[in-house]
Amino acid sequence: MYQATSVIELRQYVQHWKDHGQTIAFIPTMGNLHAGHMSLIEKGRSLSDRTICSIFVNPMQFGPNEDWDHYPRSLEADIEQLEAIGCDLVYLPTASELYPDGLDKISKVQVTDLTDNYEGAHRPGHFTGVATVVLKLFNIVRPDVSVFGKKDFQQYRVISKMVEDFNLDVQIIGQETTREPSGLATSSRNQYLDAQQKEKAAMIYRTLQQAAAGIDRGERDFRALEQDAIASLDDAGFKTDYFSICNAETLLPATPEDRDLVILVTAALGATRLLDNIEISLW
Numbered sequence: 001m002y003q004a005t006s007v008i009e010l011r012q013y014v015q016h017w018k019d020h021g022q023t024i025a026f027i028p029t030m031g032n033l034h035a036g037h038m039s040l041i042e043k044g045r046s047l048s049d050r051t052i053c054s055i056f057v058n059p060m061q062f063g064p065n066e067d068w069d070h071y072p073r074s075l076e077a078d079i080e081q082l083e084a085i086g087c088d089l090v091y092l093p094t095a096s097e098l099y100p101d102g103l104d105k106i107s108k109v110q111v112t113d114l115t116d117n118y119e120g121a122h123r124p125g126h127f128t129g130v131a132t133v134v135l136k137l138f139n140i141v142r143p144d145v146s147v148f149g150k151k152d153f154q155q156y157r158v159i160s161k162m163v164e165d166f167n168l169d170v171q172i173i174g175q176e177t178t179r180e181p182s183g184l185a186t187s188s189r190n191q192y193l194d195a196q197q198k199e200k201a202a203m204i205y206r207t208l209q210q211a212a213a214g215i216d217r218g219e220r221d222f223r224a225l226e227q228d229a230i231a232s233l234d235d236a237g238f239k240t241d242y243f244s245i246c247n248a249e250t251l252l253p254a255t256p257e258d259r260d261l262v263i264l265v266t267a268a269l270g271a272t273r274l275l276d277n278i279e280i281s282l283w
Helices: 007-019 035-047 075-085 126-141 150-165 188-192 195-201 203-216 222-235
Strands: 002-004 024-029 050-055 089-091 145-149 171-175 239-247 260-269 272-281
Touching (some): 007 024, 007 126, 024 035, 035 050, 035 171, 050 075, 075 089, 145 150, 188 272, 203 222, 203 239, 203 272, 222 239
Parallel strands (some): 002 089, 024 050, 024 145
């Protein structure tokens, strides 16, 4: 596996592959890789001739109360995993490489409509940081396809809309959530849970499944379903930020006329915020 730390170095590899007619899949990450990330790499490899993964802990998407310095970093283990799975190149930019004049002086990308609620409301500025760095990385790598996990469903939709709005020549692929045997969504945050908390955390997915089953049975009082789910999680010891049944495209509160739905949930267990979702098609 090749490694590149600069734009110039990366583009030399990319240009060589493109000159030979090879297609490129790109998976941007912040490292601390786990099985969910590996599923994105595998999907990318199945769709292209070459696969590039970036590892960059992006300071722009961290809020004032979020500790960028203490975000888990495991570069050596990450590289070993990428080599083992057959990734072709890992891009390891520094903050000074991507933001040479600092965060205050760089142009920023604001994706409208999709960023006002849910994680956007709880983490102001977060999606501006995500969209800005992803746009930069797309312009650097120039991939044919890019794979994003659907566990962070709002992020997946934000990136998809940015690509549509700016007519970017890259296909966005959404990869289904990787889960542990209990149903718990695989996440870097799971490492902060003790064994008892991990067992309890699986309740989030079960609660999503119960709400989805109710909708499949014909229940259409979505607000009542949301409140019941929040009460169930909070009674079990979670602190639920939101449990929202949404239109899967607009992320607006779902109406009985909507056919493609997603239920978004974020609930804290101790100090750990856990995200998950479930999609429902009523066609």
